[in-house]
Amino acid sequence: MSETAVTPFRVDVPQAEVDDLAERLRRTRWPVGQDLPGDRGIPVERVRALAERWASGWDWRAQEAALNAWPQVTTAVDGTRVHALHVRSPEPDAVPLVLLHGWPGSVVEFLRVLRPLSDPGAHGGDPADAVHLVVPSLPGYGLSGPTPDGGWTPARIARAVAELVARLGYDRYVVHGGDWGSNVGRDLAAADAAHVAGLHVTMTPGPPAEGDPVAEEKVARYARELSGYAKLQGTRPLSLAPALTDSPAGLLAWIAERFAEWTDPASEVDVDQLLTNVAVYWFTRTGPSSAQLYWERAHVPAPDWSRDVPTGVAVLPHDLFRPPRAAVEQAVDLVSWTEFDRGGHFAAMEVPDLLVEELRRFVRAVAR
Template identity: 40%
Template sequence: MSDDHQLQSPVRRRLCTAAAAAPLVAAPFGLLSSKENSMNETTQKTGGANAAVRPFKYNASDADLADLRRRIEATRWPDRETVQDSKQGVQLATIQKLAQHWATKYDWRKVESRINAIPNFIMNIDGLDFHFMHIRSKHENALPLLVAHGWPGSIIEQMKIIGPLTDPTAHGGGEADAFHLVIPSMPGYGFSARPTTTGWNPPRIADAYNELMKRLGYTKWGAAGGDWGAIVVEQMALKTPPGLVGIHTNMANVIPPDLDKILFQGDPVPTNLTGDEKHAAEQLHEFYRHIGYAVLMGDRPQTLTGLTDSPVGLAAFMIDHDPASYEMIARSISGTPEGLSPDDVLDNVTLFWLTNTAISAGRLYWENKTPFFSVKGVKIPVAVSAFPDELFQAPKSWAEQAYPKLVHYNKLPKGGHFAAWEQPKFYSEEVRAGFKTLR
């Protein structure tokens, strides 16, 4: 974005620099005692330095789950929308169906067991406790890969890709496609600590992620991300740490800054664009009309206190990230098989609820000063996967201009903003292809 664009009012500045992301964290209802009971601090030598790595497990209390159900059942509902579609936001029938499923059929213990079956750890970096999953492949020559989530996502987004990436021979790939995975929770999200001071923005998170990989003893690694994760991995690349061989993104930051300014202001899409460029510009132009959630979190996140008091209010806020994602989720709630099931959605929302992180996660929008979609100046190798229902499907022409070392570009036939979560097969294949020449 241009300097003029960055110097607009605080709301618009933060929105423009933070508009389009995706996931949500406080002293979760039983999280402190769970940490104390389940983490035995050990010392692990990594990369020539001693780093405290504490094993981690999480178990929600029965009382917290009963309280969640009670709150869902006690929801005070609004009037039905006065239109026949989703122009006014999450439709009453949709959120009521999701709430009924949540209160009567959903079982948090299933995903909790899956989380705890994965090696989870806590490490203090820059004064903050970072939670991360660390899954090593059985294949010796696997490439270490950090995978970063965004908002309203979490580690839940990446769990479907753990098998395909760490054990590719069991998922249609070869031994040479294997990765060791490191999947961190962002500050203020999930099981990571919630910052009590300001300053935790994408560049600082990038520093912490680079430090995490170094402390784990990796001298060569890649990074991949979508939503905020796409912003963070580009910031990791801009730091040019010696071990980072390249990045993969499914939300490429390739919009020419002048065009981004035009689209954000709501001006007409220019006519001097190619077909793919025009399509991407039209998608982003439309998305910029639906960024109220980012305005609120970018300007006054603490005002959203209701999200910590009403689980149904939290769920409605989280599923309305962007129109395409909402429509896909709404179809799923109505019974149409989609990339995300109602249980998938509730796994993520329930994690936010139990860890009480709606506000602490939302503060990332307030902290951010980094443009979301425009070119950042990444010089290391980059792989781009362009999914059709992303906020915009990045054209190859823009990707080539934004990334001088573009090593992979592909347009996918299906999938949207939460690519790893929605289309884990496509996403895993793309990550393999993206890093094939960088191992």
């Protein structure tokens, strides 16, 4: 088999590992309760309730089957395995759309949007809006990890994604990303502008917030209250590695806190989908390698956005940041700007209906 071969893939976690996860959760050594005023992180009681669900009511085999209901592939790029969901639409003229997750997300994040995007005719939509979907696990994350070495910056990940898309036979494609996916998307547009028909993001890193009071307050609150995880992963990620690998309750608390703080309080994030997302990190031992991306990004110069690729931005009211439109217009070829009335950082999980319609509209604008 050649080094550039793309091979079919199915998730198949040994039963011994599934049993080990449940046993570790049942034997968790929980902190002693204290009367502590103020917001100091996700409450232990909340983590404990999630852990109890994870150990008993949640069914990995059902979640594994849901993942395996979608075609998947792997290929080797730049010394590491790259995994992706590859969902070809029944519409032969569909536009390829790449969906990029971030941290602490995974391909699980997009499960609710796959069918309506790839086969809109089956959901009362226009078959002309159909897209072929490529949903990579970012190198170092989930089924694309752990990576064997360092240096996996967003730019290097972007080059790996471009290579994957080319090996799948797509010459022209649209990209969507949130969180680190928007960083990788930005670098992908710059590195592969000849093939990227458009870039759509739900988080816009880089543009300054000056002059927009709402944007400035979001940035200030993030720095003041919400960025502890990023500071630690950006400076001492190896210090976290044993805890994220050995303690499922610790990994759960670390990830579930992000969902608790970054989502719209009115959103109804499916608990089992959240637990499956955490399980992907657990079974693949990629808590540590995914955290390295923060260190890598902190040690390279900040990249520029491409002005050659048409760019769309969707602003969600409860996302981490609200980019000022004027600043974004100075950085990109802005062809689409949408402000959602609900939703937060994990749009595909929180407001899949809004995201599907937004992506259909954007693909129409840039690639049809």
